[in-house]
Amino acid sequence: MEITNGRRVCRPSSISLLCWLVVAPGAGWVLARSFGLDQGPLVQALAFTPYVTLGSLAPLVLALALHRRAPTFVAALTALALVALVAPRALPAPQPDVAGPTVRVLTANLLAGAADPAAVLELVRSRQVDLLLVQELTPAVEAELDRLGLDRLLAHRQLNPVVGTPGSGLYARHPLSDGGIRQLRGAWGFTQAYATVAVPGAPPVRVESAHPAAPYAIDQVDAWQADLAAQPTATPDGPLSVLAGDFNATLDHGPLRTLIDTGYVDAAASVGAGLTGTWGPYDGDLIPPVVIDHVLVDRRIAVRDLTVHPLPGSDHRMVLAELRLPTAEGR
Numbered sequence: 001m002e003i004t005n006g007r008r009v010c011r012p013s014s015i016s017l018l019c020w021l022v023v024a025p026g027a028g029w030v031l032a033r034s035f036g037l038d039q040g041p042l043v044q045a046l047a048f049t050p051y052v053t054l055g056s057l058a059p060l061v062l063a064l065a066l067h068r069r070a071p072t073f074v075a076a077l078t079a080l081a082l083v084a085l086v087a088p089r090a091l092p093a094p095q096p097d098v099a100g101p102t103v104r105v106l107t108a109n110l111l112a113g114a115a116d117p118a119a120v121l122e123l124v125r126s127r128q129v130d131l132l133l134v135q136e137l138t139p140a141v142e143a144e145l146d147r148l149g150l151d152r153l154l155a156h157r158q159l160n161p162v163v164g165t166p167g168s169g170l171y172a173r174h175p176l177s178d179g180g181i182r183q184l185r186g187a188w189g190f191t192q193a194y195a196t197v198a199v200p201g202a203p204p205v206r207v208e209s210a211h212p213a214a215p216y217a218i219d220q221v222d223a224w225q226a227d228l229a230a231q232p233t234a235t236p237d238g239p240l241s242v243l244a245g246d247f248n249a250t251l252d253h254g255p256l257r258t259l260i261d262t263g264y265v266d267a268a269a270s271v272g273a274g275l276t277g278t279w280g281p282y283d284g285d286l287i288p289p290v291v292i293d294h295v296l297v298d299r300r301i302a303v304r305d306l307t308v309h310p311l312p313g314s315d316h317r318m319v320l321a322e323l324r325l326p327t328a329e330g331r
Contacts, residue, residue, distance in 0.1 A: 036254025089274025186213025
């Protein structure tokens with residue numbers, strides 16, 4: 001407090017100013033995350049919201065230690081809001097009561113063919129995978145997977161092998177129909193294989209290998225948003241659907257949440273495994289792991305389990321979901 005012309009004037013102390021400078025970024029982060037402000041550099045930053053949640057305790061402790069009431073109040077609200085946004089991913093949710101067959105779905109980004117096909121094949125064999133969805137499938141990896149025996153395990157397929165990163169593939173234990181390839185608009189020309197799988201004892205399920213553009217630069221954000229908006233929505237009153245792959249987006253990105261809100265469930269979050277990283281720093285980069293590979297399932301499908309597995313040669317990990325489908329009679 002200062003006295004000017006005989007009058008008392010309250011000015012913020014340097015300590016209070018320091019508190020506000022420390023508290024304000026977290027509060028701004030909550031606003032950006034809550035209102036889906038996925039623009040420019042914020043797109044990449046929002047992927048690390050779980051880490052910001054942990055870090056939000058530091059401003060709260062500082063404000064408490066310095067006995068600053070208003071910054072303490074804002075810091076507490078910020079921490080609580082972030083916990084409310086992130087914590088549900090670590091808590092199992094109720095599942096629909098279904099009695100149909102079990103289906104195991106595996107998704108893997110093969111990093112333009114650099115991933116180890118033997119690791120993929122071993123997981124398919126040991127865990128009795130029924131559906132394998134791959135991104136960045138190349139002709140060489142396609143041939144190697146079949147040489148190792150994938151054609152005997154998953155004989156039905158809808159494939160688009162391409163040299164580089166655009167390729168996509170869908171392998172299945174059960175017959176496929178109505179298959180095709182979706183072309184996306186991103187700079188790298190990603191494609192997405194899709195088809196309808198006929199699982200005995202269950203209704204038909206439409207399955208697609210998702211691979212929207214990566215927001216690796218600011219000028220790619222528009223393509224990223226467009227590719228996510230172009231993903232097939234769920235049909236709560238229609239056929240069942242599963243959408244799995246490298247979404248290049250986390251649950252802290254508005255476009256992915258909008259897609260899920262059409263009638264999907266994120267399989268990892270629904271069983272309390274939604275904070276297990278699927279990308280980085282497995283190629284040596286000093287980047288904390290984030291969750292950009294997902295298995296999205298129709299809300300009428302029960303998720304029994306979800307696990308994440310190493311994939312040598314790729315900067316992604318494989319995601320394996322065990323699903324329980326409704327019965328054909330209960331469709």
